[in-house]
Amino acid sequence: MQAIAITTFPLLVPLGYWLGLVVTLIGGSLAWRKTPNWRCIERTSGRDDHLLLVLIVGLGVVDIVIGVWHGSLKQALPLAGAAWLAALVVLMIGAVKPPPAGWWAGLALSGLGAGGWAAWQKFGVGLTRATGHPPLHSIFFGNFALLSALLCLAGLSWAWHQRASRFGWLLLLLGGAAGGVMASALSGTRGGWLALPLAVGVFYYSYAHQWRAAWRWLGICCVVAVLVVAYVIPQSGVERRVNKAVADVHHYIEGTDVGSIGARLEMYRGALWLIGEHPFLGYGHEGYQPAMQRLEAEGVLSPKLGNYWHAHNDLLDAWVRRGLFGMLVVLGLYLVPLWHFLPGLRSENPVYKSFSVAGVLLTVAFISFGLSYSFFAYPAGIAVYASWLVFLWVQIPEALPQKSRYGYAN
Numbered sequence: 001m002q003a004i005a006i007t008t009f010p011l012l013v014p015l016g017y018w019l020g021l022v023v024t025l026i027g028g029s030l031a032w033r034k035t036p037n038w039r040c041i042e043r044t045s046g047r048d049d050h051l052l053l054v055l056i057v058g059l060g061v062v063d064i065v066i067g068v069w070h071g072s073l074k075q076a077l078p079l080a081g082a083a084w085l086a087a088l089v090v091l092m093i094g095a096v097k098p099p100p101a102g103w104w105a106g107l108a109l110s111g112l113g114a115g116g117w118a119a120w121q122k123f124g125v126g127l128t129r130a131t132g133h134p135p136l137h138s139i140f141f142g143n144f145a146l147l148s149a150l151l152c153l154a155g156l157s158w159a160w161h162q163r164a165s166r167f168g169w170l171l172l173l174l175g176g177a178a179g180g181v182m183a184s185a186l187s188g189t190r191g192g193w194l195a196l197p198l199a200v201g202v203f204y205y206s207y208a209h210q211w212r213a214a215w216r217w218l219g220i221c222c223v224v225a226v227l228v229v230a231y232v233i234p235q236s237g238v239e240r241r242v243n244k245a246v247a248d249v250h251h252y253i254e255g256t257d258v259g260s261i262g263a264r265l266e267m268y269r270g271a272l273w274l275i276g277e278h279p280f281l282g283y284g285h286e287g288y289q290p291a292m293q294r295l296e297a298e299g300v301l302s303p304k305l306g307n308y309w310h311a312h313n314d315l316l317d318a319w320v321r322r323g324l325f326g327m328l329v330v331l332g333l334y335l336v337p338l339w340h341f342l343p344g345l346r347s348e349n350p351v352y353k354s355f356s357v358a359g360v361l362l363t364v365a366f367i368s369f370g371l372s373y374s375f376f377a378y379p380a381g382i383a384v385y386a387s388w389l390v391f392l393w394v395q396i397p398e399a400l401p402q403k404s405r406y407g408y409a410n
Contacts, residue, residue: 002027003098006089006387007106010380011144012113014133017383021085024387028092048340052393053090055332056386059083059376062326063285070284079285082379086386093394100351103391104155104169108176111152114145115179118186129188136380139373142187144384147365149180150199151358157207158354181226190242191372195365196227202364206345206357263305264312264372267292270301271311271320282323310377314370317377330376337363337389344396355395362388 005023009016060083067076118130118141132141152173159169184192200223208216231239244260274283274291283291293306311317319327337359344356366375366385375381 001102002093003102003391004106004109006391007103007148008110008113010136010384011110011132011141011148012117016133017082017136017380017387018085021082021089021383021387024089025085025092028089028096031092031096048336049090049393051336052340052390053087055329055336056083056087056090058329059326059333059382060087062322062329066282066284066322066326069281070287072285072287075285078379079377079382082382083386086383086390089387090390090393093390097394098391100158100355100395103395104152104158104173107148107151107155108172111145111148111176111178111180111183113179114141114148114183115181118145118183122186130183130186135378138187139189139191140375140378140380142184142189143192143365143369143373143375145180145183145187146189146192146195147180147362149177149184150195150361150365152177152180153203154358154361155354157350157357161350192365192369194371195368198364198368199361202345202357202360206353263302263308266302266305267308267312268316270295270305271313271316273300274320275316278323279319280324282319282321282326285321288317288321310374312373314366314374314376317374321377333385333389334363334367337393340393341396352396355392359389359392359396362392 002024005027006020009020009023013019060080063076063080063083064073067073067080117132121127121130129138130141131138132144136144155173156170159173160166162169204216208219211219231242270292273295274288277291288311289306289309292301292308295301296303296306311320314330315327318330322329341356341359341363344352345360347353347356362385366381369375375385
């Protein structure tokens, strides 16, 4: 139940990222009470788990400290709350490991639900861009849906080794992947597409290197075909968004207009300018926007960029608002999971391999998403990344067995 709640609620339920954390904590505490004693955490947590816990708790601590220092505690509390609730999930799930089936079923339902919800908004209501329940606007909704699709594809190896229900799981996960891709396309988000080349590289490194050349080329052609179909269908809006991105870059280079992409480049330049002014303690959660407006008034930046309240880049935004230590914590939340999951990409155990691929995909997707938008500036981004990371993290042992092919498959 916890895995289904944490994967489906953020996309399909209002304020679902908070509700998913609460349901997970309640379910985990009920299961925790059935364990022999409270020392179960010591038996299930290794040094890697402690490091993850320190990073997640540390993110909340940084937000509170910066909030107090700069007088923006009201804005810091929801961010710290999301991080600390996720830290409690680390303890709960570390003590009572959830079964793999719940995680994969939740992702599939999330993708299917997001696809149906997006199709209804686009073709039934007539919205220009499909979106989630507030505050999950189109960028969040589209990127989370795309992430659900990629993680569903990571679960196909696990599904193939479920002998009694193999084809049912394969159909469910493929349906979730298709729904997630459709929701992403109908949302019109472009930043999330930067994750696709990296995702293809992860899948190739993990699986395709063992295939025959004909199968590898067939897989590449299928990926290209999906992208082409999404581009040529007018209702998806992909072609329009791609053409607009190309035009924005062209206009920014010529200096005739800023556009969406040019605005992001200007915000990056402004964030670097502000980082140079206050590299250690930053400007706080409320100080970034006035500082950008000052740079705009001084003629350093193009007009109207002071209207944005975050830097549209996770690392730059963490540094300019949370200071140097905040940026290092966010960087650690990227690098430590990669260090944890990467060894499992070549594991012979199909369960460990599927969860390792999903863990790497989750991390590289958020890195890609964070290049064009500040996900860690919102409680939703922190809650989804941390909680999904925890569910994947606990499925991989600290000392990964490489040759136990079917030891945990069923």
